[in-house]
């Protein structure tokens with residue numbers, strides 16, 4: 001992959017003296033190789049963040065939106081959440097400007113409704129006749145807010161954290177944002193030609209939007225990174241299609257796959273986010289795209305826990321692409337016992353620094 | 367006649383709404399008993415869709431168009447069922463719990479239950495415990511209450527609703543079934559629900575058991 005010959009640079013981050021080694025482990029992982037141990041990302045329990053969530057719970061929608069839009073507040077909160085932390089493994093402090101997963105759809109049309117930790121969109125396209133009015137608007141409130149968050153963060157980040165680009169979903173999930181999921185399911189039967197046109201419209205603005213952020217970040221010496229926290233020196237992206245959990249493989253191949261192929265085209269590192277077994281149903285189609293370089297597997301809740309039931313599926317994917325696994329630390333030993341480490345990137349929730357160091361030791365022996 | 371009922375079965379199964387309307391109309395014109403049209407053709411078609419969904423051979427769009435075809439057919443059939451005094455097999459109140467806006471799964475469960483001959487009262491999404499209690503009290507003859515939750519953060523509302531039923535002293539008058547992706551049988555039991563199901567096809571079977579229609 002040409003990514004190995006990419007120009008590299010170092011970024012100074014307090015609490016992360018091993019930035020370069022961490023990047024080496026990530027690049028090795030993309031190649032299915034291991035330097036000294038598989039990469040590991042920790043998500044530390046953070047009492048401060050929990051407390052802030054509680055704070056939003058008592059608010060009405062307008063008050064919540066005001067906080068989501070408050071650039072100072074967002075950056076203060078983020079900076080307080082990482083204050084004094086030492087970053088172990090391949091855990092990078094990243095501020096990704098965030099207005100929720102539907103922000104890309106909202107760049108065209110639709111109002112975002114803000115919850116406590118995420119947001120969703122009110123479907124804006126009621127009538128197919130209005131499709132022609134749907135247009136990428138780089139001057140709309142959401143776009144301007146993301147720009148503002150990005151620029152402020154870039155001013156404040158040096159020496160402390162990386163700045164990423166916002167979560168972009170330009171595929172069928174964007175169409176779902178405009179039509180609503182149930183209606184969009186019906187559309188697939190009632191109006192397949194309009195579904196194709198809509199998907200085409202959704203993806204058409206993606207490169208422009210991506211380039212806009214990539215240019216800003218690179219001009220500031222940043223890497224390419226988003227909420228997933230896995231930076232690269234090229235163009236990294238996290239394609240996904242949560243809606244695909246509702247449809248058949250044949251429908252995904254007809255409507256989802258052509259969009260995915262366009263979405264990943266200009267990227268050097270694509271990590272497809274497979275959210276649960278419903279999306280995993282389409283793994284053959286997803287992995288048929290050569291530019292899908294890696295997979296993130298996310299198991300669901302309830303019956304879908306714990307991780308060990310997914311080992312056969314994980315092995316199957318591992319044989320074809322590097323894979324990120326999010327697991328509970330109590331499951332780690334069994335998991336390492338059952339799996340080979342090649343191509344595995346572990347995400348583990350932790351309570352303390354000591355625990356992170358102990359886990360790294362254990363994983364180094366895998 | 368056989369042919370018309372087969373045609374209706376196929377139309378519902380394939381989600382062909384106009385085909386369903388045509389076949390119901392033709393079957394009625396040919397003198398078929400409204401109850402036979404429902405029981406021998408439409409309900410089996412919905413049960414088959416549920417079975418295919420359980421097997422992973424049909425997906426949400428297929429369920430939705432089948433249910434829509436069923437509804438279209440039922441609109442023609444309903445006045446005839448009423449005229450012929452065909453009673454629903456039971457009455458169900460259903461809704462998505464407080465704080466939760468996910469309703470595709472709940473809608474499918476509702477459609478399947480209707481397909482199985484139940485009368486349903488759909489309270490929609492974001493239904494508070496009190497609104498569930500009020501609906502049961504207002505309807506009077508409710509056999510089954512169905513609650514749906516898709517978020518781990520709204521699952522506790524199921525317990526809160528059951529507690530509200532106990533408080534209002536109507537808990538013993540109805541059966542309560544819960545579901546939604548994060549809901550497990552263990553959770554259902556722990557909160558005092560009488561049953562749970564993983565998908566809309568199973569939901570019908572559990573409903574039939576809870577309402578005494580099946581063992």
Ligand code: B12
Nearest residue numbers: 245466467468469470471514517518544545546547565566
């Ligand atoms: C579509 C969807 C939405 C749509 C919902 C639209 C609608 N009208 O329903 C929108 C975009 C609005 C939405 C919003 C949110 N969502 Co959402 N959503 C989904 C998605 C992609 C599919 C859910 C679905 O419809 N499945 C299809 C149906 C058929 O399946 P089902 O609901 O499980 O129902 C079946 C069974 O469970 C059962 N069943 C269901 N109800 C009942 C009831 C009874 C009585 C019985 C017996 C059986 C039963 O039978 C059904 C049919 O077989 C899932 C991810 C996924 N792949 O599941 C996330 C998901 C449920 N959402 C999630 C989240 C976090 C949210 C949001 C908070 C944020 C966000 N931006 O996504 C908001 C919350 C809004 C709110 N307050 O409710 C998370 C939940 C995580 C968790 N466990 O808590 C999920 C799992 C995605 C994820 N991986 O993060 N979402």
